[in-house]
Amino acid sequence: MTGQTARTASLCACGGMAVRRVNQFVLQDELWWDSEFSCGSCDTHLCEHAGPGPAPDHVREALLAAHGPARLRLAGAVPSPVPALKVLREVTAASLSRARDLVGELSRDGLVGTLPEMEFLMVRLRARGVPVDIDRPPGPGAASGAAGPS
Structure with a gap:
C-alpha cells in the first residue's frame, strides 16, 4: 500500500509561518490520516490528528494538489x-x-x-x-x- 504526504504553509498564532504536514495511508487494514503542525518561529509542534477514518476535505485537497488524483x-x-x-x-x-x-x-x-x-x-x-x-x-x-x- 502507498501512503502520501503533503505540506502546506500556515500562519501560526505567533505570526510566524508554520508548516502543516498531512499524511494518508493504510495501517492495520484501515485507512488512516494524520496532520502535524510546526512553527520554527515559536517552536510550536502539534499533532493535530492521528487515527483511522475518512480524511477531511483540507487533507484530501492538499494530497490531491500535491500528487494528483x-x-x-x-x-x-x-x-x-x-x-x-x-x-x-x-x-x-x-x-x-x-x-x-x-x-x-x-x-x-x-x-x-x-x-x-x-x-x-x-x-x-x-x-x-x-x-x-x-x-x-x-x-x-x-x-x-x-x-x-x-
Whole structure:
C-alpha cells in the first residue's frame, strides 16, 4: 500500500509561518490520516490528528494538489454488481442508492480519489472478486509542484 504526504504553509498564532504536514495511508487494514503542525518561529509542534477514518476535505485537497488524483476502474467483466455494492456501502457508509451510483461511476469513468483511498478500495473489491485496476497519478508534485513524500 502507498501512503502520501503533503505540506502546506500556515500562519501560526505567533505570526510566524508554520508548516502543516498531512499524511494518508493504510495501517492495520484501515485507512488512516494524520496532520502535524510546526512553527520554527515559536517552536510550536502539534499533532493535530492521528487515527483511522475518512480524511477531511483540507487533507484530501492538499494530497490531491500535491500528487494528483488516482482513478479506480473496472479491469474486466463483472457478472453481478452485488459484491461491489457491498464493498462501497461498507467502506463509504453510502446508502444503497448512492452505492449504485458509485458502481455506475466505477463501470464508466472510474472512481477518483487519493492514491491511498483508491488502493484501500481496490484491495476490498478484489477480495470480493471485482476486477479493478488503478490509473496512478504521474508522480509526486506533478499536479502542482508541491512537496512529495518525505
